[in-house]
Amino acid sequence: MVNVGIIGLGKMGLSHFSIINAHPDVKVVGVCDSSSYILDILGKYTGVATYADMKKMFDSADVEAAVISTPSRFHAPMVRDCLQRGIHVFCEKPFCLDPADSVALAALAREKGLVTQVGYHNRHVATFGEVKRILDRGALGRVTHVLAEAYGPVALKPQGSTWRSKKDEGGGALYDYAAHPVDLLTWYFGHPESVSGTVLSKVFSTETEDEVFTTLRWPDGISGQLSVSWSDESLRKMTTRVSIWGTNGKIVADRQEIQVYLREAEPAPAGYGRGWTVRYTTELTGEVDFYVRGEEYSSQLDTWLTRIADRATSGPADFDDASVTDEVLHAILTSGDGSVQAVSPSPASVERQPERPTGVWAWLRDRRQARRTHSGSKG
């Protein structure tokens, strides 16, 4: 059983509260927000202990782990406070607006042995996970290019009234939307070396960008393009898609399906052959214990809680991973003037060795394991 405190009760905070409160291994010992109305309603109707001040919650409730879903500019100070008190942290994305904070906090978490995660839920979408599995096998050969896209209907008129429409609070399409496909890119291909050709443009908003376009380059010759707009009314909700080209084929994936074209079937995972293979979320998605708005939201919190139970300080979208994404977001922001921004590897990403072999080594290992399983079943 983990005692969890929820900090920030906006759209994401309430969603996390609902999901984590239903988790069998969690006791929500307090929720915290600056709005007395929301606290009043939750206190009265759900019986949860409410706090207007985060520090008061830490003083009176035994919080072991915290979910932080406040406006982005508050992430760094609040995360620091939690880590210093020895509290595990799940923080909404983007992690920190200043990548220097991201790197420092990732180091602090490592030093304290705390389990951290950032709300990059696409890593828990089955189809995007399948892309990772195929890439790690080296099934696409040498990857040459990737296109990552996200479109949706958020800013459709001149003025929003929340922090999401204010740049200095972490609003805008870059932090709100582009962060997701950028995180998929850093998950798949690691740390890019440069960002250039950036366009940050307004469609309707007065203070922030509504569109983000940029070119990324990785050390091993992979090029990437990012195309993002949160002013696209033709879509019902945010839609993220990645298209990846390699010497052995191509992958196109969104949250519903993954389409894979292969020139040669080896070394693809079982079930993929030459030519097209299409797999759907209905077959790929694992079951969750409690569902509110997509398996990925339940799965990411469950992963974090399991990691806490296992004391697994390293895991998907932990602060080290999220720092790389933050650095890329920052480079996109600063290259908006037309410059080329080098993305220097953070100390964490240099220190950190890959957790598992990739490419042909992964394929050899998986094949060995498959053989073992196969012969085992015969016996």
Add this chain to the structure above:
Amino acid sequence: MDRLLFGDNQFFGVNHMSEEKARAQAMRFQSTDAIMSVLDAAYDAGVTTFMCTTHDRIAEVTDRVRSDAERYERQIFYPCMPYAHKYANAMGEAGVFGAIKQFLPDGGFLDAAMRGGKSFARKDIEGVITLLIDAEMKMFSGLKTPVIFLQNVVVDFLLGMGFTEAFRIFADHVAKEYHAEPGFITMNMPRLLDALDSVGIDNPIVCSNINKLGFRMSGGIDSYIDALNNRKFRAVAMSVFASGAIHPDEAIAWVTSLPNVESIVFGASSRTNIESTVELVEKYWRNP
């Protein structure tokens, strides 16, 4: 409730398998004529209950039905509220309270409640919930709506938080104001049954995914079958084909073999598909 209820996902670009298919459907059903011709096909095949979200475009459908009362004499609507993306997108832009205010017919009500001091009284919560229900129900004025559903995103969100009192408020209001039975859509059926029990909603109508694949049956397919066998409620099965992942014949044969399933809600875009579903149900579901 009829055995077969007609759903509306296909009309609004909802497809759990393919964004491309979803977009093609959204294009095809841009015109209300296209929606009506499919609804007519369902009606003519004897599927006269339309279980639909309170999407703005449903207002065009209800207008058509009202204007030809004779043609649609037996047409029944099961409204499912709210159309959640409308709220979710508005929350991103205007915040939680801003979004609620935006959809209240009388935004001043929330302001007045919030000005009323620190405490948000029960009557205020009730007031907000019932005003939102009334706003969503406007498009069904004068039509038959014997069951009114609360959508799964809202049901499951409230369920997770333990805000079960809202189910009671919803049930009371739709009974009192619309002489309708409350229905609840969920992705967590067994757990919801416990919550509805706890607020005294007896023999509730609960709509959830029930398919052979176990797709989006949270808590596991076994717990669902156990609930169907042992709990007192009126089950409506949705996503029985798991968005096309299960062969129709196999899907219907399986779901109709389960105890206590009162209705199946399905979507289809063509007369042929509607008729073949009706035939399958007749074939496998002889003695409900």
